[in-house]
Amino acid sequence: MKKIGVLTSGGDSQGMNSAIRSIVRTGIASGFEMVGIRRGYDGLMEKDFTILESKDVGDILYRGGTFLRSARSEEFRTEEGQTKAVNNLKEAGIEYLVVIGGDGSYRGAAELNKQGIKTYGLPGTIDNDIPLTDYTIGFDTTLNVVTEAIGNLRDTMSSHERVSVIEVMGRDCGDIALHAGIASGVDAILVPEIPADIQKISAKLKDGFERGKTHSIVMVAEGVGKAEDIAHQINEYSGLDTRATVLGHIQRGGTPSAFDRVFTSRMGHKVIELVEKDIYGVALGIEKNEITYHSFEEIFASEDELNQNLYKVFEDLV
Numbered sequence: 001m002k003k004i005g006v007l008t009s010g011g012d013s014q015g016m017n018s019a020i021r022s023i024v025r026t027g028i029a030s031g032f033e034m035v036g037i038r039r040g041y042d043g044l045m046e047k048d049f050t051i052l053e054s055k056d057v058g059d060i061l062y063r064g065g066t067f068l069r070s071a072r073s074e075e076f077r078t079e080e081g082q083t084k085a086v087n088n089l090k091e092a093g094i095e096y097l098v099v100i101g102g103d104g105s106y107r108g109a110a111e112l113n114k115q116g117i118k119t120y121g122l123p124g125t126i127d128n129d130i131p132l133t134d135y136t137i138g139f140d141t142t143l144n145v146v147t148e149a150i151g152n153l154r155d156t157m158s159s160h161e162r163v164s165v166i167e168v169m170g171r172d173c174g175d176i177a178l179h180a181g182i183a184s185g186v187d188a189i190l191v192p193e194i195p196a197d198i199q200k201i202s203a204k205l206k207d208g209f210e211r212g213k214t215h216s217i218v219m220v221a222e223g224v225g226k227a228e229d230i231a232h233q234i235n236e237y238s239g240l241d242t243r244a245t246v247l248g249h250i251q252r253g254g255t256p257s258a259f260d261r262v263f264t265s266r267m268g269h270k271v272i273e274l275v276e277k278d279i280y281g282v283a284l285g286i287e288k289n290e291i292t293y294h295s296f297e298e299i300f301a302s303e304d305e306l307n308q309n310l311y312k313v314f315e316d317l318v
């Protein structure tokens with residue numbers, strides 16, 4: 001029986017469990033033996049392998065995180081680490097490997113592919129920063145978590161007539177800030193892709209309070225800078241009472257949204273179809289509601305750009 005390995009790597013994201021469940025159950029239904037690899041590339045180097053039966057992926061669909069666990073592995077970045085990983089996979093008879101993770105994880109998968117393991121990438125990151133897919137796994141859930149948290153902040157900010165500066169994840173990508181910012185009706189969105197003028201924003205916020213607003217919310221993607229520093233600058237420029245909140249890892253938790261569950265179930269199904277067709281060295285995505293795939297090289301050669309039209313939508317709303 002041919003063996004397919006599955007691992008989750010990098011920062012976890014809500015929906016990874018749902019993806020694993022779909023890959024495992026579809027794989028078994030198609031006659032493959034499924035092998036779970038724990039703790040990402042670390043587990044690959046330590047032969048932390050476990051056979052997965054259908055029942056082993058029961059009761060995980062609605063859980064955040066990843067039951068296979070995840071890791072960022074320094075050793076795997078080295079040539080020796082990768083050689084060890086390839087040897088371990090070959091020794092275990094694992095011919096195909098599905099890696100659920102972000103850009104770094106894809107780089108690792110592409111290296112393994114070059115060394116004779118047939119690999120597949122699924123876009124597992126809340127940041128939505130993978131090219132050639134409209135959504136990444138967990139992004140939709142994270143938007144809902146952030147939107148709910150902002151609702152709570154708004155209540156207290158309003159009572160105290162304050163400006164709330166909220167830092168969300170996104171080292172290089174402003175997608176969480178932009179989408180959750182629009183969903184929450186915030187007053188300003190600061191993203192790494194677009195330079196911000198804090199003085200101008202402060203003047204606008206002050207003007208809002210003078211017109212009778214009781215609170216304002218400024219959304220900052222972590223790649224722009226620390227919420228605390230930005231809150232301080234706004235206070236200096238405007239004299240308004242400001243508070244900073246860093247949502248942090250709360251954003252990466254919670255039960256996956258229906259969208260993330262359905263989308264990951266579809267991708268899991270598709271990856272087994274690709275294995276059966278012997279198409280490999282590719283990463284999957286969703287484009288215009290179709291599950292698509294592109295070679296790792298094509299993905300690395302593409303840029304993930306901020307949706308400027310959506311930013312314009314926001315600008316016209318404030």
Ligand SMILES: Nc1ncnc2c1ncn2[C@@H]1O[C@H](COP(=O)(O)OP(=O)(O)O)[C@@H](O)[C@H]1O
Nearest residue numbers: 010011072073076077101102103104105107108
């Ligand atoms: N250029 C690379 N070559 C090989 N492996 C890599 C490379 N970049 C990252 N990795 C591996 O992938 C893991 C996850 O990458 P990381 O960037 O931390 O998260 P993500 O996959 O979410 O972007 C790293 O810890 C490392 O083991």
Ligand SMILES: O=P(O)(O)OC[C@H]1O[C@](O)(COP(=O)(O)O)[C@@H](O)[C@@H]1O
Nearest residue numbers: 010011012102125126127169170171
């Ligand atoms: O859990 P950690 O290692 O603190 O990672 C935090 C990072 O995780 C992310 O949410 C996702 O990063 P990855 O795509 O690399 O997994 C980033 O926005 C954030 O900077």
